[in-house]
Amino acid sequence: MKIDKRDWFFVGLVVAVLAIFFALTGREKTKHVPFDATHRIVYDTAFKNAPGPDAPIFKRAFFKPDKKGAEVFCEPCHREKGVPFPPNHPSKNRCLFCHKLVKS
Secondary structure, three states: OOOOHHHHHHHHHHHHHHHHHHHHOOOOOOOOEOOOOOOHHHHHHHOOOOOOOOOOHHHHHOOOOOHHHHHOOHHHHHHHHOOOOOOOOOOOOOHHHHOOEOOO
């Protein structure tokens, strides 16, 4: 089977689309919520109903942390401790929409 000009054009187009896709998707730009004593209440609330290691794989695979329940602690604590929000920071009641919970 001979590869003609149209086939090479199609391959080039696919490569270009993939290159643009990978160039635009970079590393995450938001910060992770630190896993420390200060933020412990956020992690405890979010993972309160997490399935244990002996739970079925289906439950563990599809578990979603309770982000809305954990977010209620963010703004009052940040305000109390004087931690400023950067300029152009979005609404303060959806912290865990951008900031990820990462247990390390």
